[in-house]
Amino acid sequence: MTLSIRPDLNSAAQVVSSLSTQQQPIVTEAEMMQAVRTLLIGLGENPDREGLKDTPKRVVKALQFLTKGYNESLDELLNGAVFTEDADEMVLVRDIDIFSSCEHHILPVIGRAHVAYIPDGKVIGLSKIARICEMYARRLQVQERLTLQIADALQGLLKPKGVAVVIEATHMCMVMRGVQKPGSWTVTSAMRGVFSEDARTREEFMNLIRHNPNFH
Numbered sequence: 001m002t003l004s005i006r007p008d009l010n011s012a013a014q015v016v017s018s019l020s021t022q023q024q025p026i027v028t029e030a031e032m033m034q035a036v037r038t039l040l041i042g043l044g045e046n047p048d049r050e051g052l053k054d055t056p057k058r059v060v061k062a063l064q065f066l067t068k069g070y071n072e073s074l075d076e077l078l079n080g081a082v083f084t085e086d087a088d089e090m091v092l093v094r095d096i097d098i099f100s101s102c103e104h105h106i107l108p109v110i111g112r113a114h115v116a117y118i119p120d121g122k123v124i125g126l127s128k129i130a131r132i133c134e135m136y137a138r139r140l141q142v143q144e145r146l147t148l149q150i151a152d153a154l155q156g157l158l159k160p161k162g163v164a165v166v167i168e169a170t171h172m173c174m175v176m177r178g179v180q181k182p183g184s185w186t187v188t189s190a191m192r193g194v195f196s197e198d199a200r201t202r203e204e205f206m207n208l209i210r211h212n213p214n215f216h
C-alpha cells in the first residue's frame with residue numbers, strides 16, 4: 001500500500017493522525033528501507049558493501065527523528081503548563097536552536113527562532129515555547145510556514161495581546177547545492193496583535209533580539 005492511494009490525506013500530519021487511529025502503518029519500515037536501498041543503487045553505489053549494509057536502516061531512523069514532530073501534538077507537549085498570571089509585559093525567549101528540513105529537498109534548515117508574546121491573563125511554561133518550535137521544526141517545512149505555525153500556536157493557546165516570531169536560518173539546499181550561497185541567511189517573521197498594530201512594541205522586540213546578551 002502506498003500514500004498515493006489515500007487522496008483524502010493531503011498532509012503528512014493527516015497521514016500520521018490516520019496512522020494512530022488505524023494502529024497500522026500505511027508504509028512499513030521495511031518498505032522505507034527498500035526505498036533507500038533503491039536510492040543507493042540509483043546513485044551508483046553497492047548497497048551490500050560493508051559500510052552501506054545498515055545505511056537504509058540508519059537513514060530511515062534519522063529521517064523519522066528529523067520529522068518526529070508529525071507524531072507530537074500541542075496538547076501533549078504543553079502538559080497543562082499554561083498558568084493564570086497578571087503579567088502584562090513582553091516575554092521573550094530568543095536564540096532557540098532550530099533544526100528543520102526543507103520540504104523541497106529534504107535537506108537541513110539550521111537557525112534560530114526568537115519568540116515573544118505579551119500576556120493577557122495567561123502565561124505559558126517557558127520551555128514549552130521552545131518545545132512548540134521544536135515540534136513544528138521537526139517536520140518537512142518551508143521557513144515561512146514554520147514561522148506562522150509557531151505564532152498561531154501561541155496565539156491560539158494564550159489569546160495574548162500579541163505574538164512575535166522571527167526565524168533566522170540558513171538552508172543547506174542553498175548552501176551545498178543549487179545556487180551555493182553559504183553566507184546567506186533567510187529571515188522570516190510573523191507578528192500578531194499589538195506587534196503587528198503598534199510600531200513601538202514591534203521596535204522594542206526587534207531591539208531585544210538584536211542586543212547581544214553579555215553572558216555568551
Ligand SMILES: Nc1nc2c(ncn2[C@@H]2O[C@H](COP(=O)(O)OP(=O)(O)OP(=O)(O)O)[C@@H](O)[C@H]2O)c(=O)[nH]1
Nearest residue numbers: 102103104105141142143144171173174177178179
Ligand atoms: N520560500 C521558501 N523557499 C524555499 C524554502 N526552502 C527551500 N526553498 C526554495 O524552494 C525552491 C524550489 O525551486 P525549484 O526550482 O523547484 O527547485 P530547484 O531546481 O532545486 O531550485 P534551486 O535550489 O534554485 O536549484 C528553491 O528556490 C529553494 O530555494 C523555504 O523555506 N521557503
Ligand SMILES: [Zn+2]
Nearest residue numbers: 102104105173
Ligand atoms: Zn530545499
